[in-house]
Amino acid sequence: MKDWTAVCSLDELPRLGARRVARARGMPVALFRTGDDRVFALLDRCPHKGGPLSQGIVYGDGVACPLHNQTISLADGHARAPDEGCTPTFACKLEDGRVWLDAEELAAKALDLQAPVAGPCAKAQA
Numbered sequence: 518m519k520d521w522t523a524v525c526s527l528d529e530l531p532r533l534g535a536r537r538v539a540r541a542r543g544m545p546v547a548l549f550r551t552g553d554d555r556v557f558a559l560l561d562r563c564p565h566k567g568g569p570l571s572q573g574i575v576y577g578d579g580v581a582c583p584l585h586n587q588t589i590s591l592a593d594g595h596a597r598a599p600d601e602g603c604t605p606t607f608a609c610k611l612e613d614g615r616v617w618l619d620a621e622e623l624a625a626k627a628l629d630l631q632a633p634v635a636g637p638c639a640k641a642q643a
């Protein structure tokens with residue numbers, strides 16, 4: 518049996534948009550709301566090069582990553598062909614106008630995945 522935790526109301530999640538849920542450890546979870554008010558939760562990390570999916574464009578039941586425009590399925594986290602890769606999904610439900618996530622998954626899932634390093638990474642010249 519899952520230990521559900523309420524993270525926001527449906528009204529706080531924009532239609533065809535997203536918001537981030539911070540975790541005590543690990544990368545944030547991105548919540549998505551489709552045009553027909555379904556909700557999904559993915560790790561906020563594109564499987565391609567780690568782009569922030571929460572800043573992508575939601576259409577249908579997918580999100581287009583803001584970095585290189587790969588489309589990720591909100592239902593299973595898989596990149597749509599011809600692209601490859603998968604980002605972790607989180608159990609999510611909508612009940613009584615609130616969005617709920619599995620507390621155990623929030624605490625323990627995908628803690629090994631890191632945020633990408635942005636910007637120049639050149640080492641200082643001697």
Ligand code: FES
Nearest residue numbers: 563566568582585
């Ligand atoms: S990082 Fe998302 S498509 Fe490249």
